[in-house]
Amino acid sequence: xxxxxxASRPTVIFDLGGVLVSVDFMRACARLETAGGAPAAVALxxxxxxxxxxxxxxxxxxxxxxxxRFCACVGVRLPYAEFVQIWCDIFAEQREVTSLLEDIAGKAxxxxxxxxxxxxxxxxxxxxxxxxxxxxxVLSYETGHAKPQRQIFERAISLCAPGSRRIYFDDVxxxxxAARACGLPAEQFVDAATLRRDLxxxxxx
Numbered sequence: 001x002x003x004x005x006x007a008s009r010p011t012v013i014f015d016l017g018g019v020l021v022s023v024d025f026m027r028a029c030a031r032l033e034t035a036g037g038a039p040a041a042v043a044l045x046x047x048x049x050x051x052x053x054x055x056x057x058x059x060x061x062x063x064x065x066x067x068x069r070f071c072a073c074v075g076v077r078l079p080y081a082e083f084v085q086i087w088c089d090i091f092a093e094q095r096e097v098t099s100l101l102e103d104i105a106g107k108a109x110x111x112x113x114x115x116x117x118x119x120x121x122x123x124x125x126x127x128x129x130x131x132x133x134x135x136x137x138v139l140s141y142e143t144g145h146a147k148p149q150r151q152i153f154e155r156a157i158s159l160c161a162p163g164s165r166r167i168y169f170d171d172v173x174x175x176x177x178a179a180r181a182c183g184l185p186a187e188q189f190v191d192a193a194t195l196r197r198d199l200x201x202x203x204x205x
Contacts (some may be wrong), residue, residue, distance in 0.1 A: 008144040008161035009109050012204060012205065015132075016114035018171035019189045021091040021124060029076050030084045037076030046073055056117045059141040063119050088123035096192035100205065105107055108205040111136040115146045146177035157184055165203050169195060 025047055029040035038042060047053050052069045053127040055061040061069070068081045076087070104110060112134045114121070118141055125131050138156045140146035145155070147170075159168050168179050168186040179186035187198050199205040 005128070008164035009107070010111045010165040010202070010204065011111055011136075011160045011186075012104050012199070012202070013111040013113050013166060013168040013184075015170040015172075015175070016112060016116060016121075016124065017091075019169055020096065020130065021093055021104050021128070024090050024092075028086050028090050031089070032074055032076050032078075035076050035078060037071075037074040041180070043074045046070075049081075054146065056114050056148045057140045059144050066117070084119055088119055091124055092126075093130070097195060098128070100192075101130055101133045101197065102201065104116075104199065104204050105133050109136070109160075111138065113138045113147075113152070115140045117141050122190065128166060134195045137168060147172075148176045150178065150182050153179050153182040153184050157182065162172065165202075167198075169198070176194070202203075 005109060010185075014020055025134040026040060029047070032038075032043050033040045037044075043073075050073070052061060052073070054067060056063075056066040063084070064080060067087070069081055070087075071078055071083060101110065109113070110133055112131070113203070119139070123155055136156075136159050136175055138152060138159065140152060143152050144156050145151040147153075166185060168184050168187045170176050170179065170186060171189045173188055176186045176188045188197055196205060
């Protein structure tokens with residue numbers, strides 16, 4: 001008599017910033033300007049285009065080294081602890097999204113796939129309980145690769161049960177395209193209502 005095979009649970013994969021939490025780097029940049037640094041717009045451009053932020057996100061720079069480099073580049077002198085507080089004061093929970101996680105977890109495994117740094121991630125984890133629902137974490141600073149590099153998507157795929165259904169939500173169109181190119185089905189996050197419809201089609205709501 002053939003043994004019954006239990007179907008693997010599907011996996012729903014979420015980006016963090018821009019999906020589960022909103023991100024406002026300008027708030028931090030304005031505070032750095034007030035502290036005597038470069039204009040907020042200049043600091044913001046450095047965050048978005050600077051190699052140091054990419055190095056921090058991919059684990060090549062540690063927190064204290066990144067803080068020293070960043071403060072030097074924007075011309076501000078701050079104690080490390082004060083810089084950390086400003087650097088991390090940029091998030092707000094997207095409750096319309098995080099409120100769905102409990103229902104999703106009843107039918108699917110949850111995975112986080114994020115470009116982030118250790119300061120930001122620990123700040124979010126210490127303040128918002130929703131991260132406890134995620135069984136798998138794929139974080140750029142731990143993997144050594146950041147989106148849109150294919151290695152970070154391949155890492156996420158490798159953690160899913162073989163043959164299981166999976167879907168990934170990210171607010172950045174280029175990252176959605178990169179995920180799909182690696183064989184990871186993905187949808188762009190626009191708002192909570194659209195996400196709910198996508199999750200209903202996927203069968204986990």
